[in-house]
Amino acid sequence: MRATLHSIRWLSDDVRELVLKPDDDFYFRPGQYVGIGRSSGAHRCYSLACAPAADNSLALHVRHWPGGEFSDRVLSRARIGDEFDITGPLGTFAFPSGDGPVVMLATGTGVAPFLAMLAAFLPANRHRRITLYWGAREQKDFYATDVLDAWEATHAGFQFVPVLSGSQAGYVQHAAARALSEPAHTHVLACGNPRMIQDAYGIFVSEAANPVATFTSDAFEAACDAAHIAAEPCAPDSAQPDSVRLSLDGRFVAARVGESILSALKTAGLPVMSVCGGKASCGTCLVELEAGWIQRAAPCSRTERDLLACLPEAGPSSRLGCQIRITPELDGLAMRLPSIHHTKKESFV
Ligand SMILES: Cc1cc2nc3c(=O)[nH]c(=O)nc-3n(C[C@H](O)[C@H](O)[C@H](O)COP(=O)(O)OP(=O)(O)OC[C@H]3O[C@@H](n4cnc5c(N)ncnc54)[C@H](O)[C@@H]3O)c2cc1C
Ligand code: FES
Structure with missing residues (x-):
């Protein structure tokens, strides 16, 4: 749009x-x-x-x-x-339903989706315990304190806890862990720096004696370009070809064994988007495999399957181009670009 x-x-x-x-x-x-x-x-x-x-x-x-x-x-x-x-x-990052306590962990602009959730859901959750821990390097980096202070004053259950990194409080995940009182009912949401999210997942879920009820996150990963989307090339095998030919809407595209379909299409200058940089979270690299090829490509991971299920434009032959690695068996793989790419495709054709 x-x-x-x-x-x-x-x-x-x-x-x-x-x-x-x-x-x-x-x-x-x-x-x-x-x-x-x-x-x-x-x-x-x-x-x-x-x-x-x-x-x-x-x-x-x-x-x-x-x-x-x-x-x-x-x-x-x-x-x-x-x-x-x-x-x-x-994305599927969302405010949890129910009435259990909510702990929001943000670093930097990772506060953005929480501002959206709080603006939308605080009025109907006036007494629900919702605590936002927001981490930043300096006091002046807390850029939305006016609205957060106002919400704190008018919503009995809401608390905003600014956490200066390097201060005695440690990082947001440590401050939140110290204050956690009923983990089995608490929903933790984390957004921003991928390292914070990984650490928080350990503290609240994988290494926790009492894991929280739910843990959801959105990591602000840096985007990758086509060169980074390519997988580590497979170990050379003299008996196997190191490149194959793909067919896209009847045109041939060369692809290296070991790279992703997305990488091959981007290297060929084709108009596929890849908003999330190959992390199976945006769905903008959708391709439609032609009959017979869906069974020959490696099956979807759970992440890919879940994302495809959420995309209205995905059908039974749809796959994420960033998730299919080229193997010698995929020589000749035929596919189409679905209509989400068509504005760009017209300029290419
Ligand atoms: C799901 C999702 C949601 C996001 N939401 C936001 C958001 O609300 N606000 C926001 O500001 N950003 C957000 N990002 C990050 C954003 O998409 C870009 O990656 C970021 O703005 C940098 O883009 P750029 O084109 O300016 O820099 P690029 O040209 O992509 O990168 C230039 C250089 O900047 C540095 N850099 C860029 N991003 C990072 C990073 N995350 N960590 C470490 N170094 C980095 C690296 O050195 C990189 O080489 C989000 C990312 C994802 C995946
Ligand atoms: S590039 Fe985002 S899902 Fe493939």
Whole structure:
């Protein structure tokens, strides 16, 4: 979908807020994210930082990475009225139902989906125990304290705990673990730095004597380009060919054994998106395998199966291009690009 940049402003020294107005109605669940980019450039993922609004506007909080393709190069030139392509909504990160305590762990702009969830669900969960632990390096990095303090003052069950990293409190996951009182009923949500999420998973689930009721997370992984999406090449085997030919909509594409279908299509300059960089979380690298090939490709992992089940455009022959590794047996594999890629495909054809 196309979206117009309605406003852009700095929320702190290194976080910008973008407000976009999509051309059409855009439905999402607080906690989800979108892919965004200029039609010809890199696409990146950003969590929606607002609740669904009557005027259909979408807010994103983008941390500035010096030299970063989107957060620096694209945004430093962005002007009100510019058009972006957005993909989504994506992801399954969501506010837990029920009345058990909720612990939110955020680092940096990982607070964005929690701001969306709190704006949408606090009014109906006024007395539910919800604690947001937000970690940052310096006090000035807590850029949304006005709204969080206001929610704390008006919602008896809500508490906001800022955690300065390197302080005595340790990191957000440590501060939250110390205060945890009824793990069996508590839902933990974690968003932001992948290392924080991994550590929190250990503390609250895999190494916990009393694991929490549920643990869900969204890791802000850095995007990978096509070169990184390629798998480690398989060990050379002189009896096996090291490349195969794929057929896409009747055209031939060379692919190296060991790389992913997505990598082969990108290397060939074909118009597949890959908003999450090959992490099986966005669904934008969808391909349709032609009859007979679905049985010959390696079966879906559980993650891929779960994501395909959520994608309205996926059918029985759909697969994620980033999840299929090329093997010699896939020589001749025939596939199509589904309509989600068609705006870009037209320019290619
Ligand atoms: C599901 C999901 C949701 C996301 N939501 C948000 C969000 O709400 N707000 C937000 O600011 N970002 C979010 N991100 C990260 C975002 O998608 C980009 O990766 C990030 O903005 C950098 O993009 P870029 O094009 O500016 O930099 P790139 O050109 O991709 O990277 C440039 C350099 O910056 C550094 N870099 C970039 N990202 C990271 C990182 N995460 N960790 C360490 N180094 C890094 C690396 O050195 C990298 O080489 C999310 C990522 C995912 C997967
Ligand atoms: S690139 Fe995101 S699921 Fe394949």
